[in-house]
Amino acid sequence: MTDPRELYQQVILEHNKKPRNFGKLDPCTHHAHGLNPLCGDDIELTLVVEDGIVKDLKFSGHGCAISQASSSLMTVNVKGKSVAEAATMVAQFRDMIRGKLDPAIDAHLLGKLILFQGVKDLPIRVKCAVLPWATLHSALEGESAVSTE
Ligand code: ZN
Numbered sequence: 001m002t003d004p005r006e007l008y009q010q011v012i013l014e015h016n017k018k019p020r021n022f023g024k025l026d027p028c029t030h031h032a033h034g035l036n037p038l039c040g041d042d043i044e045l046t047l048v049v050e051d052g053i054v055k056d057l058k059f060s061g062h063g064c065a066i067s068q069a070s071s072s073l074m075t076v077n078v079k080g081k082s083v084a085e086a087a088t089m090v091a092q093f094r095d096m097i098r099g100k101l102d103p104a105i106d107a108h109l110l111g112k113l114i115l116f117q118g119v120k121d122l123p124i125r126v127k128c129a130v131l132p133w134a135t136l137h138s139a140l141e142g143e144s145a146v147s148t149e
Pocket of ligand 1: 039040041064065066067127128
């Protein structure tokens with residue numbers, strides 16, 4: 001079995017190099033802009049929500065490898081989920097990153113996203129990993145801008 005830290009590195013590098021769902025949806029039903037001034041991560045999220053389902057979502061912007069890979073993986077995992085499930089994933093991802101949810105024990109919807117659990121040991125990177133989730137939360141709540149500060 002592959003070392004989880006090695007797998008984490010591979011996934012981050014791979015998604016950073018080839019981000020999934022990169023771009024903008026036009027028209028979109030929801031959008032938000034997320035900023036992490038501490039690191040300079042800057043992302044814009046556009047979504048198409050229909051009948052309570054996140055039919056499509058894309059992100060654009062720039063930032064460090066962790067924020068880009070986290071955004072890419074988020075879009076892959078949230079696409080096709082209901083708005084309620086997406087909101088639960090936001091809460092569960094935040095809890096996991098803060099060490100309040102242990103994906104090995106607690107039930108969760110995070111799937112492959114549990115790769116990010118190691119980020120909790122790198123406090124300076126927590127905001128980078130959480131940024132796309134905070135932005136998704138704002139978009140679904142109808143707020144258009146979020147800053148991790
Ligand atoms: Zn960053």
